[in-house]
Amino acid sequence: MSQEWEYQIRLDLSDEGADLVRNDSSNEAIRPLFELLAKHDAALHNQFDAFAGYVAEAEREGVENYPLYKWTKATIENPEKKAKYWRSFSLYVDGREVYPKAAADALEADLSPLVGGLVTKLAKYDSNPANNPQPPAHLR
Template structure:
């Protein structure tokens, strides 16, 4: 029986578009993206915000219960990495961060088309799968 992997779409956008998407400010570029996402009950989460949420949750519940706490905290405290992750967004489908191939392929194709057009604010689009052989392992637990 073949393994069935799930998928995730991530995109990197310009700082200006990132600000609009994070603040839910309307602009032509964000409106186009939102229209695409609506067709698949999808939404975006800024990776920096996701990391900050994880750090906050770990600090409230006890960092010893969160194996990636120190790595994540170090990441969001690093100005260069913060700038990188403020521009990076994960696509969620039906509230899920990984999903079946069909919606992933559909979203990937449409968002990638935006990345190929100038002036859209979309710099890159990537598709990841849950196959461990294709993904880096988490960093070793730090202090």
């Protein structure tokens, strides 16, 4: 039987778009984005915030139980990476971090016309570990 991978859509926003999402989500400039997300029961989750939350939890609970701790901490402490992930968002659908391909394809298709303005990048990732980055040996 073949493996059915699940998927996640991620998008990067312009500096202005990320600022609006974080501080003024009712602003007309980002209304089309939020309307599309509502259509798919999707929500934005900021990558930097997720990384910082992971680090804080690891430090509270004991870093030895968090295999990505060193890598994630190094990422959020790097100013260039912080700026990158501050603008990067994962989309959750129906409250799920990963979801069936059909849901990801539909979301990706509807979001594609927004690329080039507030949305600067749109990508679809699968849950296959072979397709996902692994931490460098010195950060494991």
